[in-house]
Amino acid sequence: MDCENCHQRPATLHLTNYINGEKTEIHVCQHCAIEKGYIEGDDETYTIHDLLSGLFNFNTPMAKKPEPQTSSQQELTCPHCNMSYLQFAKTGKFGCSHCYQTFKDHLNPLFRRIHSGNTEHIGKIPKRQYVHLQKKRQIQDYREQLKQLIAQEAFEEAAKLRDKIKALEQASELNRDEEGE
Amino acid sequence: MIMSLQSFIEKAISPWMQEDGPDHDIVLSTRIRLARNFTDVPFPIMADEDSLKIVSNWIQDHFNQKTFAEGKKLEYISMRDLQALEKRALVEKHLISPYLIEREKESGVLLTNDEQVSVMINEEDHIRLQLYFPGLQLERGLEEAFKFDDWLEEKIDYAFDEKRGYLTSCPTNVGTGLRASVMMHLPALTLTQKMNKMVPAINQLGLVVRGLYGEGSEAVGNIYQISNQVTLGRSESDIIDDLHGVVNQMIERERYARKLLVEQSELRLEDRIYRSYGTLKYSRIIESKEAAKCLSDLRLGIDVGYLTHLSKSILNELMVLTQPAFLQQYAQQSLTAKQRDIKRAAIIRERLGLEE
Numbered sequence: 001m002d003c004e005n006c007h008q009r010p011a012t013l014h015l016t017n018y019i020n021g022e023k024t025e026i027h028v029c030q031h032c033a034i035e036k037g038y039i040e041g042d043d044e045t046y047t048i049h050d051l052l053s054g055l056f057n058f059n060t061p062m063a064k065k066p067e068p069q070t071s072s073q074q075e076l077t078c079p080h081c082n083m084s085y086l087q088f089a090k091t092g093k094f095g096c097s098h099c100y101q102t103f104k105d106h107l108n109p110l111f112r113r114i115h116s117g118n119t120e121h122i123g124k125i126p127k128r129q130y131v132h133l134q135k136k137r138q139i140q141d142y143r144e145q146l147k148q149l150i151a152q153e154a155f156e157e158a159a160k161l162r163d164k165i166k167a168l169e170q171a172s173e174l175n176r177d178e179e180g181e
Numbered sequence: 182m183i184m185s186l187q188s189f190i191e192k193a194i195s196p197w198m199q200e201d202g203p204d205h206d207i208v209l210s211t212r213i214r215l216a217r218n219f220t221d222v223p224f225p226i227m228a229d230e231d232s233l234k235i236v237s238n239w240i241q242d243h244f245n246q247k248t249f250a251e252g253k254k255l256e257y258i259s260m261r262d263l264q265a266l267e268k269r270a271l272v273e274k275h276l277i278s279p280y281l282i283e284r285e286k287e288s289g290v291l292l293t294n295d296e297q298v299s300v301m302i303n304e305e306d307h308i309r310l311q312l313y314f315p316g317l318q319l320e321r322g323l324e325e326a327f328k329f330d331d332w333l334e335e336k337i338d339y340a341f342d343e344k345r346g347y348l349t350s351c352p353t354n355v356g357t358g359l360r361a362s363v364m365m366h367l368p369a370l371t372l373t374q375k376m377n378k379m380v381p382a383i384n385q386l387g388l389v390v391r392g393l394y395g396e397g398s399e400a401v402g403n404i405y406q407i408s409n410q411v412t413l414g415r416s417e418s419d420i421i422d423d424l425h426g427v428v429n430q431m432i433e434r435e436r437y438a439r440k441l442l443v444e445q446s447e448l449r450l451e452d453r454i455y456r457s458y459g460t461l462k463y464s465r466i467i468e469s470k471e472a473a474k475c476l477s478d479l480r481l482g483i484d485v486g487y488l489t490h491l492s493k494s495i496l497n498e499l500m501v502l503t504q505p506a507f508l509q510q511y512a513q514q515s516l517t518a519k520q521r522d523i524k525r526a527a528i529i530r531e532r533l534g535l536e537e
Contacts, residue, residue, distance in 0.1 A: 093352075
């Protein structure tokens with residue numbers, strides 16, 4: 001099989017990505033894999049930031065020259081730290097937490113590429129600052145467990161878990177009411 | 182000089198390294214790193230001195246000289262207060278990154294006295310907290326890192342977004358901000374050329390393999406660091422589980438490769454190990470690369486049972502002590518590369534002599 005990128009060398013790297021349930025397969029040679037940032041190259045001078053800034057042009061086929069940035073991209077500048085989109089693309093780093101909002105229309109493809117197709121966080125939540133979010137996630141987790149229990153016909157345990165979910169939901173609604181006042 | 186600073190810089194071996202951890206015949210250490218930022222302060226790349234000062238002052242006011250847990254009192258060290266050689270020594274101990282030194286402006290590190298926790302301030306992110314454990318201890322590591330993170334968060338408003346998670350300066354860290362790494366000694370897999378084949382397969386699983394010393398993927402001293410690459414869209418415990426699974430497989434393969442080597446090499450492996458021992462014991466000039474290779478042989482010799490009178494803690498110590506900054510500190514003067522090779526040989530002879 002030839003590399004699907006350069007069509008010159010044999011494909012030696014085969015990747016399978018699952019993004020939102022859709023399966024995509026990538027077959028590329030070592031050279032293109034390094035260039036596209038799928039794997040790390042041996043070339044020390046090729047830093048992660050080079051790779052990252054390369055990712056901003058991910059839609060552009062290699063044969064074509066990168067299309068000129070549109071004027072809206074050029075003007076896009078974070079109001080909080082003054083980082084421009086071009087600067088972000090060049091350094092591969094955000095200037096402040098608000099940049100995530102400022103550049104939000106450009107981030108999903110970038111994150112997908114870096115993080116195996118993922119764009120949303122499902123891990124830890126700050127304990128003190130985000131009590132509500134934690135409860136919300138907890139309820140989601142319990143609901144998943146509940147589905148499994150029902151599928152396994154473990155109805156007694158399922159009933160217990162359902163009560164737990166109800167109690168949690170009521171508690172968080174109470175909190176929200178208090179905050180609303 | 183701050184009193185504890187002296188021990189941070191002068192002792193090559195960190196207190197936490199002195200005990201053997203699980204799977205210590207192959208895994209040297211486990212490191213858990215979490216990247217965090219203050220909300221509403223620009224990240225170091227775009228921050229002016231005053232903004233960075235807000236961060237470093239806040240850290241000093243709330244955490245310097247505070248005790249996190251028993252035996253875990255924190256000390257803040259500003260990079261501004263250190264000599265160049267002292268900073269290098271902290272890098273050689275892996276307590277800080279080379280990048281922290283480059284940053285200079287308002288950068289510093291919070292260290293616990295047992296050197297198990299290191300919190301770099303104003304590196305690429307405002308906060309890079311790192312915890313170290315001997316041997317393979319990913320689950321415990323994550324648990325303790327979470328505890329420490331919660332403790333910091335009591336006093337800091339983190340930059341966090343419901344959708345993107347912990348917001349970091351580099352898009353490669355967003356989400357969990359977690360980098361879990363395991364440092365492994367893999368001489369048999371390297372010797373039998375298995376590593377070349379395994380590295381691309383490991384990369385495909387979203388993990389990264391790096392040689393600890395040496396350039397690029399070359400691993401001087403057969404020491405590799407394996408860590409996760411993906412930080413977004415997976416929970417911390419899933420990330421840890423994946424890494425643990427791969428590390429376990431590598432441990433099994435390395436043990437099997439060692440067993441075959443011992444069984445099949447007849448005297449050759451033993452010969453190689455004793456030759457390296459001889460080199461370390463008697464040489465007068467030794468370059469860092471040769472020293473690392475010989476120390477790897479010695480470590481293997483201890484683990485497969487050829488060398489019974491040596492302790493591995495001396496090897497851990499020598500690994501750090503034979504680095505440039507430590508050598509010069511030991512010599513109490515700056516040394517040229519040639520002088521360092523002489524000093525390195527002398528220190529190794531002296532340390533190995535103590536073991537007999």
